[in-house]
Amino acid sequence: MKNIISEQSLIIGQSLGGFWAEIFGIKYGVKTILINPSIEPNISLKKYDLSSENLENYLKFKENKSLSEKFSIILSSRDEVVDKKPVLEKYNGKTKFIYIDENHQIENLEPIFEEIKKIMN
Template structure:
């Protein structure tokens, strides 16, 4: 299973999520794609992700890979450490418990209307999920854009010592040209255009 974790105020309708799903559909692999609508509560978002992982393993899918964008990348680090799976981090948040302090209160969603309410206890939930040092860095692939207008790419690189790292010159937080990288991301996760998953 490939588990895609979207960012703060985002959804499965994000550009990157749809590109990953579309490419997997082209390759006959869409049944392995999962992208839950993550709760604003970090502890509940992690519970949703872990439920998806448990469900995949119960269905006989032993190979799990996670692609996480922004806040989803923060979650992906914690899940990869806990479950020993591969993770691709797309402009990941490194210390969201401070980044999100300025977003306390009601915040509009990017897709489909509606809003979420960020509470102070959510910041503590994020702090409880921090990963100080990644283990087995070969499991990680970081894509970090120097032009990220929200997060500092240098903090991302610093947080992933020994990982496979691709620094994208320029670009933006959403990695607007993600279509150029999606095949590489899927290859790292173990998927190929001929419809087979690499062991």
């Protein structure tokens, strides 16, 4: 990935993709947007009957480094899948939050497009 990442790069991840976007955004220091991120997949994925070994594998990737000003987090006010509380606790005071009136499966993408425009400038 180092060969294709540049200052112009933007990583966007939603839900479990937000978990991975955080890891790669920090690793490569690029602009990143997390949308309803699942930051504790070892906990949130238990309801899908994954083995404890599979769930524990996510702990290997847990990122303890700090976010930068290059990160934005978009949270849906009616998200029925991802618990916002761990996200708010982890990132409070560290990055910008944008709240949208959506559920987990976002239908109106305009606020996301607006945030992409802002973060790319």
